[in-house]
Amino acid sequence: MQNISDQQLLDELKNRFDRNQQVMQEQHELLGQLEKINARLVQSEQVQSGFLSNIRNEINNPLTSIIGLSRDMTNSQADRDQLVKSAQLIFAESFVLQFQLQNIFVAAELEAGQVQPYVVNVEVKRLMESTLESFNHLIQRKDIRIVFEAADLVFKTDSEKLKIIVSNLLMNAIGHSPQNSPIEIKIVRNEANNLVISIADKGKGIPQNKLDKIFDRFVQLDTGTTKMHAGQGLGLSVVRSLAEFVGGFVEVKSKVGEGSEFIVQVPEMAGLENSHESSTDGNEFVFDTDDVSI
Amino acid sequence: MKEEPEKIATHFLYPSNLFVSGQRHIITTILGSCVGICLYDTRLRVGGMNHYMLALWNGNGLASPRFGNIANEKLIQQVLQLGSAKSDLVAKVFGGANQTTSYNNIGARNVEIAFEMLDRMNIPVVGKSVEGEVGRKIVFDTMTGEVKMKFVQKS
Numbered sequence: 133m134q135n136i137s138d139q140q141l142l143d144e145l146k147n148r149f150d151r152n153q154q155v156m157q158e159q160h161e162l163l164g165q166l167e168k169i170n171a172r173l174v175q176s177e178q179v180q181s182g183f184l185s186n187i188r189n190e191i192n193n194p195l196t197s198i199i200g201l202s203r204d205m206t207n208s209q210a211d212r213d214q215l216v217k218s219a220q221l222i223f224a225e226s227f228v229l230q231f232q233l234q235n236i237f238v239a240a241e242l243e244a245g246q247v248q249p250y251v252v253n254v255e256v257k258r259l260m261e262s263t264l265e266s267f268n269h270l271i272q273r274k275d276i277r278i279v280f281e282a283a284d285l286v287f288k289t290d291s292e293k294l295k296i297i298v299s300n301l302l303m304n305a306i307g308h309s310p311q312n313s314p315i316e317i318k319i320v321r322n323e324a325n326n327l328v329i330s331i332a333d334k335g336k337g338i339p340q341n342k343l344d345k346i347f348d349r350f351v352q353l354d355t356g357t358t359k360m361h362a363g364q365g366l367g368l369s370v371v372r373s374l375a376e377f378v379g380g381f382v383e384v385k386s387k388v389g390e391g392s393e394f395i396v397q398v399p400e401m402a403g404l405e406n407s408h409e410s411s412t413d414g415n416e417f418v419f420d421t422d423d424v425s426i
Numbered sequence: 427m428k429e430e431p432e433k434i435a436t437h438f439l440y441p442s443n444l445f446v447s448g449q450r451h452i453i454t455t456i457l458g459s460c461v462g463i464c465l466y467d468t469r470l471r472v473g474g475m476n477h478y479m480l481a482l483w484n485g486n487g488l489a490s491p492r493f494g495n496i497a498n499e500k501l502i503q504q505v506l507q508l509g510s511a512k513s514d515l516v517a518k519v520f521g522g523a524n525q526t527t528s529y530n531n532i533g534a535r536n537v538e539i540a541f542e543m544l545d546r547m548n549i550p551v552v553g554k555s556v557e558g559e560v561g562r563k564i565v566f567d568t569m570t571g572e573v574k575m576k577f578v579q580k581s
Contacts, residue, residue, distance in 0.1 A: 245443040347486055349487070
């Protein structure tokens with residue numbers, strides 16, 4: 133037996149105690165992380181099942197109306213006014229349906245990593261005008277005034293992606309606008325030479341603590357049976373992913389009771405064809421599967 | 427333009443995308459701080475590649491292959507769908523250069539997640555050229571598994 137002094141014994145005990153303490157601390161931290169991940173998993177499970185039931189309504193309801201309305205139209209006794217009215221309703225329903233489907237397809241492509249950039253010279257003002265034109269029936273139905281301010285600029289970017297971005301922002305702005313209110317749209321080129329598109333509505337606004345949530349997939353602040361706004365919560369996540377895809381970003385400013393402003397900023401894209409050849413001279417080497425190191 | 431000795435299908439891989447094919451392809455991509463993993467089946471002689479920009483998806487936006495954890499998972503999944511056995515797969519890892527002076531080294535984190543995930547999946551890394559300060563041009567032949575690489579300066 134080794135003789136140890138009381139002091140040594142105390143030191144050793146203290147040592148072990150400290151080590152225990154440290155292990156406990158680490159375990160505690162790990163547990164915290166696990167809890168966070170678990171919460172995330174539970175949330176994603178809810179989100180997925182919510183998405184499925186939601187998407188069923190979003191697709192089924194307009195389709196049911198379209199089928200019902202068109203069946204009524206085949207009734208030979210219907211007069212012209214009735215027919216026009218039905219045709220308008222069918223158009224409105226199918227427009228929304230197509231819009232939802234487009235978002236689902238774009239989201240699927242983005243998630244599959246199969247989105248190709250297609251860079252052209254875009255007349256941004258024209259692009260916005262034609263988008264507004266396609267939303268005309270929704271704008272008129274709510275008596276919305278469009279206040280449109282745009283510089284005449286030609287910008288090198290992906291026109292199709294940009295159109296999907298502004299369509300979604302516009303669809304949201306119209307959806308959240310009260311009857312007879314303005315939507316302000318501004319298009320400028322800023323000092324950094326980026327394209328800045330801002331779309332502002334006078335809707336209910338978004339609470340500060342929810343602002344970072346709205347770009348998540350399948351998140352809608354307004355859910356349940358009282359929900360006023362169509363869609364399955366893909367729109368803003370598509371906007372965000374597409375903005376990032378073209379090298380830019382999207383941000384939001386909002387005040388409850390005053391409205392929301394969404395701002396998209398994208399840089400001019402280089403002609404991507406060139407980047408194939410942009411390599412300069414360097415050391416080129418080849419290695420096959422047997423090579424472990426290079 | 428260089429003359430190709432034979433007609434082989436080519437694919438230019440853009441950032442945030444991935445490409446997997448059962449047919450022979452020459453996949454080309456340019457990597458800065460991004461990372462690309464070339465995954466190759468030594469038995470079936472097929473493969474694919476991803477090109478991701480950030481290490482981890484934090485739940486914001488879409489779960490796209492812009493993020494390493496998603497991109498690597500999808501790449502492996504898609505190659506397995508070609509009928510590959512996991513034990514036949516080998517990987518080569520490229521990119522992750524530190525091109526900016528930013529303190530949070532995006533490139534290094536991209537590289538880290540690549541090695542970590544491949545290790546977890548038991549897929550050996552048979553070739554690599556990662557980090558450093560310059561970008562890379564990668565040309566991957568999915569039939570031979572051969573990769574040609576060239577350092578490129580950011581234009």
